[in-house]
Amino acid sequence: MVDRNVRFSDLKGVLTMFIHEMFGKNVPVRFRPSYFPFTEPSAEVDMGCVICKGVGCNVCKKTGWLEILGSGTVHPQLFRNVGYDPEEVSGFAFGMGVERIAMIKFGIDDIKQFYYNDIRFLSQF
Numbered sequence: 001m002v003d004r005n006v007r008f009s010d011l012k013g014v015l016t017m018f019i020h021e022m023f024g025k026n027v028p029v030r031f032r033p034s035y036f037p038f039t040e041p042s043a044e045v046d047m048g049c050v051i052c053k054g055v056g057c058n059v060c061k062k063t064g065w066l067e068i069l070g071s072g073t074v075h076p077q078l079f080r081n082v083g084y085d086p087e088e089v090s091g092f093a094f095g096m097g098v099e100r101i102a103m104i105k106f107g108i109d110d111i112k113q114f115y116y117n118d119i120r121f122l123s124q125f
Contacts, residue, residue, distance in 0.1 A: 002084075002091030008041060008073050011092035015071060019047050022105065028054070030065070039072025039093055051107055059109050066104060069096035 001010070016029050028048040036042040047068050049060035056062035071094035076086035099114045102125060108114075113121050 001093075002074065002089055004089060006073070006090045006092060008092070011071055011073065011094070014092075015045055015069070015094060019045075019068065022101065023047060023050055031071075034070060034072075036070055036072055038075055038078055040075045042070070042072035045069050045071055045094075047104075050104055051109065057109075068100060068104070069094050071095075 001014070012031060019027060019029050027050060030046045031043040032046065034042045034044040045068055046065040048054045049057060049064050049066050051057050051059045052064070054064035056064050060066050071092065074091040074093055079086040079089060079091075099111055102108070102114070103111050106125075
């Protein structure tokens, strides 16, 4: 998203709303500082494990949390590189794998299932 006055708080709001709409309003969400070369600041976004409800299982590696995506506000130099003035515009970016979303949404405990090409498994979706 790029516009005037886009802030990190906008990013947090959009991603928190997405997670709550997809997985439920009571799912906890946390943002952890991270590094991605095209965003600053950057954050990894975790959600409470919906498989074990935060108790700890093999899917969440006994932490109660699942890393769901990476995100951040667009680095000002990136805007300069494409001819935009970073004093005038700002924005945010995020990325997530559709397999990870499906895994969490449908309670699949091994993401590798999506790559085995087992038609019996894949036809469920």
